[in-house]
Amino acid sequence: MNNKKTKVRKKTERLSPVTKDILMGELVDKYPQASEILMKYGFHCLGCMISPYESLEAGAAVHGIPLEKVLKEINQSIK
Numbered sequence: 001m002n003n004k005k006t007k008v009r010k011k012t013e014r015l016s017p018v019t020k021d022i023l024m025g026e027l028v029d030k031y032p033q034a035s036e037i038l039m040k041y042g043f044h045c046l047g048c049m050i051s052p053y054e055s056l057e058a059g060a061a062v063h064g065i066p067l068e069k070v071l072k073e074i075n076q077s078i079k
Contacts, residue, residue, distance in 0.1 A: 017075045020067055024059055025052025027074070034074050041065050 018027060018034070027034050028046065035046060042065050045051050051059065060067040 020057035033077050037073050
């Protein structure tokens, strides 16, 4: 008998929405599908040494990317 407790997400459980404060590294780790969305909007710096420690908001500001559009598309992709 296995006494280990494991977290199992129920199909009805919703993921928390991604916010502007999420670090780029955390975003890509948690939601790999976000990489494609980020690249589409011009976040070509995902391999940069700093990107894992930079917030989505900061990255969007530096590159002139519409943050709200990116957030909306990423959150739609994780539903």
